Amino acid sequence: MRLNYEATGPADAPVVLLGSSLGATQAMWAPQLDALSKRYRVVAFDHRGHGKSEVPPGPYTIDDLGGDVVELLDTLEVEQASYVGISLGGSVGLWLAQHAPERIHRLVAICPPSNTAANPQPWIDRAAQVRAEGTQAVADATLGRWFLPDFEEDLEPVRRMLLDCPDEGYAACCEAISALNLLPGLKDITAPVLLITTDSDQSVPPETVVPLASEIPGAHLEIVEKAAHLVTYSHPDVINPLLLAHLA
């Protein structure tokens, strides 16, 4: 699988991978790049079906998405990296920590869905809707979940990113999310984990993230106040110091 990625920071610095949300590209990490790339080789990638990565026909599985990242590490000849992921990207991080523990140095999982298999129908319905009508059919609702109404920045670039997402890639990743259950392997994770959730996340409610902290050995939990789902984008002033402290 050919994954698109953008690398910034010193070529010989420790590598940090950045995994994005459903419907987003690596460009969503712009608010983190300056802070992280002073100390790290930052590799922000597009999941399969997203951005400039390949778009094979779906459905995809979390094994596909996680396996793609292992393949990317192999291609980059990186033995071990830290990983920061949000939303679907956070789920991929939890998968990597369970299935490729020797490749993950430290993990930050932000607002990660972990047991959507318990209620798969909304994701199956969303996949069908996007295959039939395109990502424009879900763009307004998505922006409403990603940001609180008082977030004043221009959201057009984010809307454009969603509209540009290949419909098949978006739908196929919804199907991966619909079958997701990462709970059984949490107790076996050995990498140091920082979990981040927010008080107003309607996509992946905090009640589904907080309990993960007592399942993952030694995990640290942070709850960001007055923030919705795409907290890396809306609150870099809060998130970036948390990332730097955990990755150090």
Ligand SMILES: O=C(O)CC1=CCC(=O)O1
């Ligand atoms: O679009 C959403 O609802 C937010 C979301 C949940 C999982 C993911 O990757 O994005």
